[in-house]
Every structure is written in structure tokens, then in C-alpha cells.
Amino acid sequence: MNRLNPYKLAALAASLLLAAAPAYSAEKLKVGMMLPFTGTYAKLGATIKNGFKLYVQQQGGSLGGREIEYVEVDSEANPAKAVDNVNKLILQHNVDVLLGSVHSGVALAMAKRAKESGKLLIVPNAGADGVTGPLCAPNIFRTSFSNWQTGYAIGKAMAEDGHKRAVAVTWKYGSGEEQLKGFKEAFEKGGGKVIEELFVPFPNVEFQAVLTQVAAAKPDAVYSFFAGAGAVKFVKDYAAAGLKGSFPLYGTGFLTDGTLEAQGADAQGVKTALHYADQLGTPTDNAFRAAYSKAYGDQPDVYAVQGYDAAQLLKVGLTATGGDPKKSAEFAAAVRKATFDSPRGPFTISKSHNPIQDMYLREVKGDVNKVVRVVVKALEDPGRGCSMK
Numbered sequence: 001m002n003r004l005n006p007y008k009l010a011a012l013a014a015s016l017l018l019a020a021a022p023a024y025s026a027e028k029l030k031v032g033m034m035l036p037f038t039g040t041y042a043k044l045g046a047t048i049k050n051g052f053k054l055y056v057q058q059q060g061g062s063l064g065g066r067e068i069e070y071v072e073v074d075s076e077a078n079p080a081k082a083v084d085n086v087n088k089l090i091l092q093h094n095v096d097v098l099l100g101s102v103h104s105g106v107a108l109a110m111a112k113r114a115k116e117s118g119k120l121l122i123v124p125n126a127g128a129d130g131v132t133g134p135l136c137a138p139n140i141f142r143t144s145f146s147n148w149q150t151g152y153a154i155g156k157a158m159a160e161d162g163h164k165r166a167v168a169v170t171w172k173y174g175s176g177e178e179q180l181k182g183f184k185e186a187f188e189k190g191g192g193k194v195i196e197e198l199f200v201p202f203p204n205v206e207f208q209a210v211l212t213q214v215a216a217a218k219p220d221a222v223y224s225f226f227a228g229a230g231a232v233k234f235v236k237d238y239a240a241a242g243l244k245g246s247f248p249l250y251g252t253g254f255l256t257d258g259t260l261e262a263q264g265a266d267a268q269g270v271k272t273a274l275h276y277a278d279q280l281g282t283p284t285d286n287a288f289r290a291a292y293s294k295a296y297g298d299q300p301d302v303y304a305v306q307g308y309d310a311a312q313l314l315k316v317g318l319t320a321t322g323g324d325p326k327k328s329a330e331f332a333a334a335v336r337k338a339t340f341d342s343p344r345g346p347f348t349i350s351k352s353h354n355p356i357q358d359m360y361l362r363e364v365k366g367d368v369n370k371v372v373r374v375v376v377k378a379l380e381d382p383g384r385g386c387s388m389k
Helices: 006-020 042-058 079-092 104-117 147-160 174-189 208-217 228-240 260-267 283-296 302-320 328-337
Strands: 029-035 066-074 097-099 120-123 140-142 165-172 193-201 221-225 249-252 271-274 340-342 345-349 355-365 368-379
Touching (some): 029 042, 029 079, 079 104, 104 120, 104 140, 104 174, 147 221, 147 271, 165 208, 174 193, 174 221, 193 208, 208 228, 302 328, 302 340
Parallel strands (some): 097 120, 165 193
Antiparallel strands (some): 271 355, 345 355
């Protein structure tokens, strides 16, 4: 019986181990995009996707040594379908990374499944406080904002502008209610008082009843949260009701981001607060806007920025882990250390994995959200309930 040379045995064993090991640099990395591609938030979903893909294209189609493959599922901005949709990505398509979503209720469902499964999740929009609060985890990140951040920023701005009595109008669902809480916290801290809170069921866009109540309340100013097609209609209805000249309209930035063309003259003078503004004028933002416009024939908005930065965050983590998104601790450590050169300006990730970023007060002038001032420098979400802090 022939005996194998021990050196040949060692070489054979090594080759078998190499064959069994996952070749991360050779395998495509599946990114499951669970975004709204139909309905009220359809444009937001498309713009986030465009921003993400733009950054990947700029990196030659690969991040951290792995070519990117996309799997798309329409979230429909419907929390009732969220668990089935995210399970489809995890169990049927076996994606490596989850990207989503826009609606806070959908994002909360995604975060729960990501926490249970250990699957890497990057949230490129939904501001649900719970994502980086009680549901925080080493494998869950956000590249947009928390609802508290945007609400707090516009509340501070309204108080600084000298308004004392405000009426709040918002969609009645998680995002609208959490942004309202942030707004009230800052507005009341600045000496203001919310004299009435008016709610519209999501995604209802019939505003006449609440606008009548606004007129009757006679506030100094009005705070609002709507987005997408709902924001377009609210701003136009507000002006048509004759309220614009009497009660200055403020809102979180989603009221006028990605909606100005459709709102037209009715949006002029509306003030909003957000972590991005048109024409910031920085070299990074100028390059981003030029590249996006060339690629898609349209001007980018905050949703494009958030998608772009989601891909940027993914590259940082994958580079540190040799392309393996399952190495959650190493991935998180690398992202926490990084400062992102975003089109919005520099931002870092907090201990609860939410962006620490400047918040701008903007005013609609012409066809842009023009910066009035920085309301808060490097605003950090408190991450209430997060166990990683």
C-alpha cells in the first residue's frame, strides 16, 4: 500500500481548507433593497436607490473587494407587509445586506428581523427613534437622521425666530408623532408653546379640515411634517387657503426636499430644517451634484445623499472586514472610527449608530432650499434606550 508523503498530505489539507473557506473577494455581495417603488413615497425610494448605486459605480461596481448585486423588493411603505418582505430577502434571496426603508413602521420591522438574524442593516431614510434606540445593535446603522433630530432642529429654529405660539400639523403615524415630540422639546425649551396639535391619518392628503382649524387658532407660525406627494399637496393647499401670508409655514426638511418643482411658487418662503441643503457649495457636494445630474438627468436631494452615504458606510465596514459583513464587531468598530466626507458635510456615527451631523435652517428661494444658518452644530441623537451606549 502506497503512503502519501507527509508534505503532500499537508499541501492537500491546505488546499481543501482554502476550497472550503468563503472567497469573499470573488463572490458577489447581495444588497437587498427594500424601498417604496410605488405609492406616496415612490420617488423617495427611487432617489435613495440612485444615490446608493452612484457611489458603487464610482468605486468600479465593487465595495471592499466584492462586486455588488442588487435584489429589489417594493416595501409599498406598508408596515403590514414588512415582515413578509424582509423575510423574502433574508430567506428566499439570502442577501448579505439589507437596505431600507423610508417608512418608519417598515424600518422598525426590518430592524427587529436584523437584530434577530444578525443580518447587516443600513437604514437610508426612516427616522424611527427605536432603530437607534431600544432596537440598536452592532449590525444596525442609519445614514439619515432620527425623527428626534429633525423635529428638534426646526423647533429650535422657530423659537430663535421669535415665534411663541405654534400649531402643529402632521401625519398620524410613528414618524410624524416622533418628529412632533422633538419639535415640542426644543420649541418649549426656547420659550414657545404648542397651542394645538392637528393630525391627518397616513397617507391621507385631504387637508381642508385641519387648515380651517389652523386659521381659527391664529398662531404665530405653523409647524408641519409631510413628505413626498403629501408634502406637495399640503404646501399647495396651505397657500390656496390664504394662510401663507398670515401664518409662516415651517417644517422638517422633507416638506420641501424633492418636491419644489411640483410645489412651484406656493413653496416660496417656506422654512425647513434638515441635515442637507441645496447648493452648500463645498467641493464634495459640488462633485456629488454634478455626478448625480450627469447619471440621472435630475438634481439630487437629501434622499439621494442618504443613499450615497449608505454605500459609503458599507465600503468602510467591508474594507475593514475583508469583505465579510458578518463580522459585526469589526464592521461596527471601523464605522465608528470613520468620519464621512458626505455631500451634507462631515459626519460621524454615534455609539447608537446614528449620524452626528450639522442641522441647517433652509428657506425656499427660487428652485432651491437655500441655507439661512446652521441651527445646531454636530447634533447627536440621545439614543434613548440603546444598550450599546
